[in-house]
Amino acid sequence: MITPEFSRPHRLDAIGAGEREVRVEADAGERAALARRFGLMAIDRLAADFAIRRDATGVIARGTLSGAVVQACGVTGEPVPAKVEEAFDIRFLPEPEAGADEVELSEDECDTVFYSGGAIDLGEAAAETLALALDPFPRSPNAEAALREAGVLSEAQTGPFAALAKLKKT
Template identity: 65%
Template sequence: MTDPEFSRPHRLDQIGAGESEVRIAAEDAERAALSRRFGLKAIDTLEASYRLRRDAQGVVARGHLSARLTQACVVTGDSLPARVEQDFAIRFVPEPAAQGEDEVELTEDECDTVFYTGGTIDLGEAAAETMALELDPYPRSARAAEVLRDAGVKSEEEAAPVNALAGLKDLLAKK
């Protein structure tokens, strides 16, 4: 496995009995590397604030992620500014030692689960993955529909099965 572009290891022995707060922000080179990894034109800012606390299964991290970035329209390639503002809940649990080991039970608080090995958790990689999950997978610019129409691509309404079978109804009525 390659090293993450935005690594912020946090030692488990720094997390006490109560809640601790940690803030992280990606540097220029880290944001450029993450842009390449996620196929983005640019990431202008990427910051996360964490509230960490131990529980019976591992470490629970709740917080907020903030990012300003530029995606490319999937049709035209036009630049599309985007903003991610996302609250999150992540449970860091030790990587299971063997395949037959019991499954990790999720509780009602519906945390995402991230596995770790050793004595650290990576808050930077967790933030990068949280950002990536919030991105529009098919961003479209204002002129995307026009470009598609000019290329002969039908809209979803034009290609709907109801329209495709409309002539069949008339044929069946004639029989």
């Protein structure tokens, strides 16, 4: 098993009956390792505030992730700084046993994380939430000009109404 770069195990027996507030924050080394893992130029800040509580099947964690990242523009490679503010709802469930029936997840349980042992990893949950919140196609202010210079046509130039626009000009 690979050890996560940003691990903050939280023991299940420390949760208790009510809701518990927990904050996790990545240090500089953890942020650098996560940046490499996610293909980012940098992660300048990463923190998550959790409200965790037990339920009948596992642990519910709700909260907010906040961070500051620098992605590479998909066109120019230039740095694209971005702030991340992401609300999350995560259900931690025990890892299904080998050979056990499949676990059915409903649509409202799409953010389900399985755990084994006596702890859940809030740091890894925050890291995965960050990865899902990233812009998959970051663009710098110079991206449009670089695409034009390379001869790439915009959607407006090639889309379904492009032919009509040409007719209108004549």
